[in-house]
Amino acid sequence: MSRLMSTSESPLLKSGMATLIGRSNTGKSTLLNALVGTKLAIVTHRPQTTRNVIHGVLNSPAGQAVFLDTPGVFKESRNPLSGKLTERVKESLKEIDLIVYVVDPTKGIGAEERYILSMVRHADIPKIMVINKSDLPKAEKEFLDDYRALAEDFSAVFELSALHNRHVQPLRDKVFELLPAGEPLYPPDQLTNSDPKFWVAEIIREKIFLALRKEVPYSTHVEVVNIEEKPDVFSIQANIYTFDSRYKRMIIGAKGRALKEIGIAARKELEVALGKKVYLALEVETDKRWEERA
Ligand SMILES: Nc1nc2c(ncn2[C@@H]2O[C@H](COP(=O)(O)OP(=O)(O)OP(=O)(O)O)[C@@H](O)[C@H]2O)c(=O)[nH]1
Numbered sequence: 001m002s003r004l005m006s007t008s009e010s011p012l013l014k015s016g017m018a019t020l021i022g023r024s025n026t027g028k029s030t031l032l033n034a035l036v037g038t039k040l041a042i043v044t045h046r047p048q049t050t051r052n053v054i055h056g057v058l059n060s061p062a063g064q065a066v067f068l069d070t071p072g073v074f075k076e077s078r079n080p081l082s083g084k085l086t087e088r089v090k091e092s093l094k095e096i097d098l099i100v101y102v103v104d105p106t107k108g109i110g111a112e113e114r115y116i117l118s119m120v121r122h123a124d125i126p127k128i129m130v131i132n133k134s135d136l137p138k139a140e141k142e143f144l145d146d147y148r149a150l151a152e153d154f155s156a157v158f159e160l161s162a163l164h165n166r167h168v169q170p171l172r173d174k175v176f177e178l179l180p181a182g183e184p185l186y187p188p189d190q191l192t193n194s195d196p197k198f199w200v201a202e203i204i205r206e207k208i209f210l211a212l213r214k215e216v217p218y219s220t221h222v223e224v225v226n227i228e229e230k231p232d233v234f235s236i237q238a239n240i241y242t243f244d245s246r247y248k249r250m251i252i253g254a255k256g257r258a259l260k261e262i263g264i265a266a267r268k269e270l271e272v273a274l275g276k277k278v279y280l281a282l283e284v285e286t287d288k289r290w291e292e293r294a
């Protein structure tokens with residue numbers, strides 16, 4: 001009885017899942033972080049940074065929206081995981097309530113974009129298009145009108161800057177408007193689906209992408225073996241896996257310089273995020289079947 005009364009008295013809140021989908025480098029992970037207000041997903045200037053679907057939870061008086069950051073669709077296969085990544089993108093389109101299709105107006109619509117567009121069009125749920133990177137000068141946004149011309153396929157189109165957090169609120173409002181009513185999917189204090197070990201491994205992977213050139217980052221996987229919280233320090237042990245000893249040597253670098261740089265950059269970010277000193281022990285190992293781990 002009391003339960004019935006409480007539901008009839010309170011307005012129905014919104015709840016649902018929205019997948020961020022788009023080509024690599026359009027800024028999906030940057031947008032996820034901006035929407036939620038916390039760095040949950042790593043961001044680099046390189047394509048195919050994101051490998052796993054990451055949930056970001058946004059709680060508001062209107063309800064709860066769960067955003068799914070997905071790997072970028074990238075046709076020119078850069079790493080042996082590509083097939084797996086595309087499967088993860090397709091999987092992320094199942095049992096969701098809304099699609100947020102993210103595009104980059106500096107990149108023309110080619111075969112890759114049309115491939116994603118066809119996936120988006122096939123989904124029978126509301127869709128929003130985000131034309132990201134609005135902060136860039138007009139001359140660089142060469143293909144803006146080509147994307148604007150797609151507007152009729154979408155419930156709404158937003159031009160915004162995920163990087164500078166500009167014009168993100170109207171997108172949030174629209175998402176809540178389009179989501180169905182329902183019970184929240186996550187408890188109010190949980191921001192993501194991933195565990196601390198995954199998140200730490202991602203920060204390390206981001207630093208590998210920033211420190212090492214060309215194909216090396218695409219052939220590595222990071223696993224956190226142990227995190228131990230002591231009164232004044234987090235002690236973290238992690239392994240970096242790659243498939244051959246030549247890459248292993250590149251990750252370590254001359255006199256261990258590259259690995260040291262990666263370790264320092266990761267440690268600094270972890271210390272700020274965790275609010276405590278971090279001791280980080282990194283090891284590099286070869287594993288021919290590294291991609292099965294990723
Ligand atoms: N100028 C500008 N750059 C942006 C914006 N959003 C993202 N970027 C940049 O675009 C690059 C790619 O950003 P990510 O968020 O990693 O892109 P992504 O779509 O998640 O990429 P993948 O995970 O590889 O699919 C980074 O260098 C970002 O800083 C934006 O609003 N403006």
Ligand SMILES: [Mg+2]
Pocket residue numbers: 028029030041042043049050069070071072
């Ligand atoms: Mg990403």
